[in-house]
Amino acid sequence: MLLDNHGRPVNYLRLAVTDRCNLRCFYCMPEEGIQYLPKKALLTYEEMERTVRVMAGLGVNKVRITGGEPFVRNGLLGFLRRLSEIPGIDALHLTTNGVLTAPHVAELKALGVRSVNLSLDTLDRDRFRHITRRDELPRVLDTLHALLGAGIEVKINMVVMEGKNTQDIGPMAELTRHHPVSVRFIEEMPFNGEGARLEGFTWHYRRILDELKAHYPGLYKLTDEPNATAYGYGVPGHAGTFGVIAAFSRSFCGTCNRIRLTAQGVLKTCLYDDGVLDLRQLLRGGSTDEALADAFRGAFRHRAKDGFEAEGRRSSHLPASESMSTIGG
Ligand code: SAM
Ligand code: SF4
Secondary structure, eight states: OEEOTTSOEEOEEEEEOOSOOSOOOTTTSOTTOOOOOOGGGSOOHHHHHHHHHHHHHTTOOEEEEESSOGGGSTTHHHHHHHHHTSTTOOEEEEEEOSTTTGGGHHHHHHTTOOEEEEEOOOSOHHHHHHHHSSOOHHHHHHHHHHHHHHTOEEEEEEEEOTTTTGGGHHHHHHHHHHSOEEEEEEEOOSOBSSOOOOOOOOOOHHHHHHHHHHHOTTOEEOOOOTTOSEEEEEOTTOSSEEEEEOTTTTOOGGGOOEEEEOTTOEEESSTTSOOSEEHHHHHHTTOOHHHHHHHHHHHHTTOOSSHHHHHHTOSSOOGGGSBHHHHOO
């Protein structure tokens, strides 16, 4: 079991398979997009598979595929199949914007993908187009229905943003009335790829919670999993549940079990650090599996205790100089 210097077990890898995306969510990247990495700068599927095998040997048993948009990278399903066969990996998860996902849902089910996080910030087509700068809401809703139809666990990620979609908190919450989904309301974070500080952050998780309580006076607290980032809530009679994620307030760092690997193979021991290990260099420089495992152990011996310390240790840039599309969320 991989333990960090604060005694936290680390068993969950978030793997960004690409930095490319077919949407342009304004909180993630500028309208013109980000400077994508050249193809050869991305880890190959073989390199990622080897990394996961080594990490599985250290006790990692849960992998989330993210990006960019995972489905814009060719060969994704074959890669998922190979990951699903790695001994020790007992849960594969996926985060997607849902634009290209619906046709693959049956295969995801067959591969045993445990749950899919679908990013959806509004049910209003105009606001969707405004936020993502693309008119793709119908295809995202097709994916939602396909996932529910296939019986795959669905979590919906809604970033709550002043002046953009706060009127959608109620309608999004209503999805839980008849559908067995978890709708997660997420504080906006500063990773917009523009270098601009996050202005006007007013939708703190407590305010989101107050808004939910105003809609549902019967809201009750659920028991959260030990490493959960979301505070879970239920409403009597609803098929689904809510989560509120203090992603910017960073209230969950004390139990963080996550490793992040960016699309170019940079290891992050915290979302807010600026990378602690160049894995691609090790992989391409001929390192043995044992050397890779040592490098992972070494990285987790110097882990910041929380996201504030990690941010303070960044070498120069603001987090906002990074796009979440490169990090994976
Ligand atoms: N493209 C896929 C998607 O959107 O689901 C996967 C990658 S995306 C970077 C992963 C998650 O990060 C999404 O749920 C997205 O809403 C979230 N995200 C991106 N930028 C964010 C920001 N600035 N603040 C909070 N969440 C953000
Ligand atoms: Fe693309 Fe996901 Fe970023 Fe939106 S949040 S631009 S869908 S990577």
